[in-house]
Amino acid sequence: MEPTHVRYPQGSSSPYEKSFEKYYSQLDRYSREEIDGWKHALEQICCRSGWSLDMTGSFEAQLVKKVVNDIIKTLDRVPLQVAKYPVGLETVKKDLIQKLHLGSAQTAVRFGIWGIGGIGKTTVAKAAYNEACNDFDAASFVFNVRSTSLTKLQGQILKDLVNYEEELQSVEKGKYLLADRLRGIRALVILDDVDDRVQLDALAGHWLSPGSCLIITSRDRHILNTAHISSVCIHQMSGLEESEGLQLLSWHAFLRPSPIPGYEVLSKRIVQACKGHPLSLEIIGAFLYDKQNDTDIDSWNEILDNFTVNKDIFKTLKISFKGLSAEEREIFLDIACLFIGERTTNPILFWKSMYKNVRIAITNLSMKLLIRIDEKDVFDMHDLVQDMGQMVAEEEQTRQWQAAQSSSSSKNVSNISGLRLYKGDLRSLKMLGTPSLHYLHLEQVHIEDSIDNLPPSLRWLKVDSCSFPKTMHSSILFEEVILAMKNKFTSVVDSLPQLRIMDLTGCRSLQNLPDSIGHLSHLQSLNLSECQKLDCLPNTISNLSQLLYLNLSYCENLLYLPDSIGNLSQLQYLNLTCCRILIELPDSIGKLSQLKELSLSWSEKLESLPKSISNLSKLEMLDMLRCHTAWKSIPYSILILPELCLLGLPTRVMEWRWCKPSLTENQDQTEEWTTPKFREPMTEFRATLAPECRK
Known part of the structure; x- marks a missing residue:
């Protein structure tokens, strides 16, 4: 059947022609208005885009697979959080949605939203995205264009629209892939907070296919003109009535x-x-x-x-x-100047070494809408609030970010508590002269001498892509230290016995950790996320008796975990997301008596879970999204874990093949037992009675 058969149900080629003739001849049973309503419904439904056997060369199985994949992609789109109180939003959203349909199957439409900071541009764009995203083949909302690298933004668009996950090495490569991979895809793309023509060239080129829609938000009307957006498709945000x-x-x-x-x-x-x-x-x-x-x-x-x-x-x-307390002010300024886009884990440990009521302060800042913590547990705030915070920090000269060469020429560094230096040479850290320094971030800085002149007040040393000395003098004994290094791992940590946090995120050349890591007996957090060549952990990891947090997510070459991991008696969080070749977990994992969260999502080759997992009495969250095989082997004894919340299990059909193992003829058969909690809504629940269950 072709769409024209439905659009014109009384046409000579339509299979509905005789049926409608029959209905019109029976006006004593059906009114003409009722029959016309049926015709109108058929005309409307034929205007919806769908699938055809022609797409797959008349291979029905391939078409079914395509339909299922498209439906899964649509269901995976999580609505964006718009506003707690969306006052005045509905009218603007309706106007925007109407204009989105100015395009056609033959053209792409571009739309612009502009206005001063804080006026509601992003809020309106998110509301429009939620309303319209399912009308397109794919959709991508790109936040904070102004403050994010272009290759990262291009990568996000490619991942959102065609699930392309390879790292981009250049903007030009990204532009080529956008044009090549998105050909023929009806996409909705929203670029939020654009302020430069270079961003438009990299992200809003002529790669949009017919039927697509691009929305750009900006504080600058000229940016929208540069993007070749028609004046009728530009909406200026004004204040509320x-x-x-x-x-x-x-x-x-x-x-x-x-x-x-x-x-x-x-x-x-x-x-x-x-x-x-x-x-x-x-x-x-x-x-x-x-x-x-x-x-x-x-x-x-x-x-x-x-x-x-x-x-x-x-x-x-x-x-x-x-109106903030002294602690709340310091934490707010740290976030505004240093920690936007940073996961909350490390900053919280950093602040706890200096302040008493960190959690309360963060809660108060959130309640006052000065900061946000997104669904990925990352610090964020409105760009206008961030600008205000950075202005305060510059006035007080308490936090600075500057080129390394200019650090020695700073007028007043005695009050600096946070400092970021980037791109340049630094002969000696004595040049900094910052006695109250708590946070130091070095990015692409060449340091000539040994790091033996850091102030004792330092709590967090972050090193990205630096030429770094091989050793630190053993005299550096900080009470609380966070060490973050990227792209390079040296033996420098051997000289930091008091190290509390080690962040090696993105050390792509790191294949293994030295046995000496076991000397870091005070380590509380170890982040090895995106260490793509890491294939194993040393047995000495068992010596990290105070470790609370271990992140191995996206370690795509990780083959196994050592049995000694069971000796991490204080471990509370273990992240094994996207360990794609990890086949099994050691039985010793059941010894992690303090474990609260275990994430195994997208570890697709994981075959089973050890029965000892039921010994994790404090386990609160088990994430098994896309663990296609392992979830089937969840031991029945997991039912005894009182606080467990299961994530990522199939939501359409869930078969529980177990019953309470302790139930015997001599026990009270009315004793209650419960299933674990599920985060996702269940549409069907099936309980299978196993042979060992007694009637």
């Missing part, structure tokens, strides 16, 4: 859509002062959330006085910053 602004402020300040009695006038004055700027309203509202007593009226009036003195958005945001 006063009624919408009052509603947004009220949701954040009072957790209701309108002010509480007694605060109506003050709330309206703040909305008018913010001029409908959503980010300002959200942050000020969150700041005022716990200031609703009679004694707090002064806080509201103080904010209004600040608005009267100046109307600068940065100074508006600084009102919330000034």
